[in-house]
Amino acid sequence: MMAAIQAAKNGHQVILLEKNEKLGKKLFITGKGRCNITNACDTEELFPQVVSNPKFLYSAFYGFTNFDVIDFFEKEGLKTKIERGNRVFPLSDKSSDVIFTLQRKLNELGVEIRYHAQVTDIKLEEGKWKAVVVNDKEIFKGDSLIIATGGLSYPITGSTGDGFRFAQKMGHKITKLSPSLVPFNISQDYVKELQGLSLKNVEVAITADGREIYREFGEMLFTHFGVSGPVVLSGSCYAAPYVGKKKLGLTIDLKPALSFEQLDARILREFDEYINKQFKNSLERLLPRKLISVIITLSGIDPDKKVNLITKEERQNLSLAMKAMKLNIESLREYKEAIITQGGISVKEVNPSTMESKRIKNVYFVGEALDLDAVTGGYNLQIAWSTGYLAGNAQ
Numbered sequence: 001m002m003a004a005i006q007a008a009k010n011g012h013q014v015i016l017l018e019k020n021e022k023l024g025k026k027l028f029i030t031g032k033g034r035c036n037i038t039n040a041c042d043t044e045e046l047f048p049q050v051v052s053n054p055k056f057l058y059s060a061f062y063g064f065t066n067f068d069v070i071d072f073f074e075k076e077g078l079k080t081k082i083e084r085g086n087r088v089f090p091l092s093d094k095s096s097d098v099i100f101t102l103q104r105k106l107n108e109l110g111v112e113i114r115y116h117a118q119v120t121d122i123k124l125e126e127g128k129w130k131a132v133v134v135n136d137k138e139i140f141k142g143d144s145l146i147i148a149t150g151g152l153s154y155p156i157t158g159s160t161g162d163g164f165r166f167a168q169k170m171g172h173k174i175t176k177l178s179p180s181l182v183p184f185n186i187s188q189d190y191v192k193e194l195q196g197l198s199l200k201n202v203e204v205a206i207t208a209d210g211r212e213i214y215r216e217f218g219e220m221l222f223t224h225f226g227v228s229g230p231v232v233l234s235g236s237c238y239a240a241p242y243v244g245k246k247k248l249g250l251t252i253d254l255k256p257a258l259s260f261e262q263l264d265a266r267i268l269r270e271f272d273e274y275i276n277k278q279f280k281n282s283l284e285r286l287l288p289r290k291l292i293s294v295i296i297t298l299s300g301i302d303p304d305k306k307v308n309l310i311t312k313e314e315r316q317n318l319s320l321a322m323k324a325m326k327l328n329i330e331s332l333r334e335y336k337e338a339i340i341t342q343g344g345i346s347v348k349e350v351n352p353s354t355m356e357s358k359r360i361k362n363v364y365f366v367g368e369a370l371d372l373d374a375v376t377g378g379y380n381l382q383i384a385w386s387t388g389y390l391a392g393n394a395q
């Protein structure tokens, strides 16, 4: 949509082919229906949030910055607001207003929108792009083609990876694809007992064959299959490349604000209060109720043991269970639950200033179809806006 708007602004006749019955089905579900449009951090700070190929985005992010995105929407009449973590949302909290704003601009510029128009093939002749085939029958020709088909995640919204097939046909390499910003399946059965438990202020570390690849402080959630929540989803971007290759582990520090010594002192204070009680009845002020029996099992201490009989070594095991609760990441959840797709059309064969294919002239790739992905916070849409803007302006 952004690419079509820019191309039309440059005076081109533009046809937008959308296979769904409406525009922006994925955009509609972004930010839990509120659409986190971008992030109002310093533009330079966008780059560290990009997990794959941040350097490729230099011209894109500076050509159409996060502040340009905000200006664009504000000028088009969409009021925005900035929330925690510099996340930018429409003031109305409605993603539908973002779609409406884009659609109105497309109409105003005379972009012809064809719905139920699934591009099924790309026609090439002597290494040149000739036409696209829609719904296996209709042929569309033009001077340029911008492919903005998205990735594979939430296929129900229309993003079914068609662009990868087209790119491959044009000789482009597709890097390894994986669901990302996605929950984890955990092997330990006891996570089921913890289903629904949400933990705030925990520190989570992910390891690949024992080597730490990610550490973050924040919120997480236990589910019937494993773990989810902000710190887990962000961690999945870093874990995805290792899936199937290395053993992935997740360590949760339930008490990140306390050192081992401080936690031991805290436990001792609790034990003093509960001196004649059984161990299993002594932890309610230290842990959420759902976690107590799991931590007791992990500590290896007899739950019926009297608190005053617990040894120093046992106490240390208890601290360890709380500060380093270890889980095995069995796998990532599927594309249908993944916020983004990691991997895509290799950026090595795409011009970073225009998004034009280096293989086929006048063909452009933008957005999530490219091998680009970022953590949550509005950065993935910024990638889509910026790359779409460049491609539209290259026309």
Ligand SMILES: Cc1cc2nc3c(=O)[nH]c(=O)nc-3n(C[C@H](O)[C@H](O)[C@H](O)COP(=O)(O)OP(=O)(O)OC[C@H]3O[C@@H](n4cnc5c(N)ncnc54)[C@H](O)[C@@H]3O)c2cc1C
Pocket: 017, 018, 019, 020, 023, 024, 025, 026, 027, 029, 030, 031, 032, 035, 036, 037, 038, 117, 118, 119, 120, 148, 149, 150, 151, 153, 154, 157, 158, 159, 160, 161, 162, 163, 338, 339, 340, 366, 367, 368, 369, 377, 378, 379, 380, 381, 382, 384
């Ligand atoms: C649940 C969820 C929440 C998210 N929240 C946020 C957020 O708040 N902030 C953020 O920055 N990012 C968010 N994202 C990520 C963001 O939505 C995507 O990165 C972004 O939408 C990618 O834009 P795109 O234009 O490249 O692809 P898409 O938005 O996937 O759009 C691709 C379009 O192409 C159409 N299409 C595909 N194939 C064909 C074909 N063959 N012919 C015709 N049309 C075709 C599809 O129907 C679709 O409309 C979220 C993603 C999900 C799934």
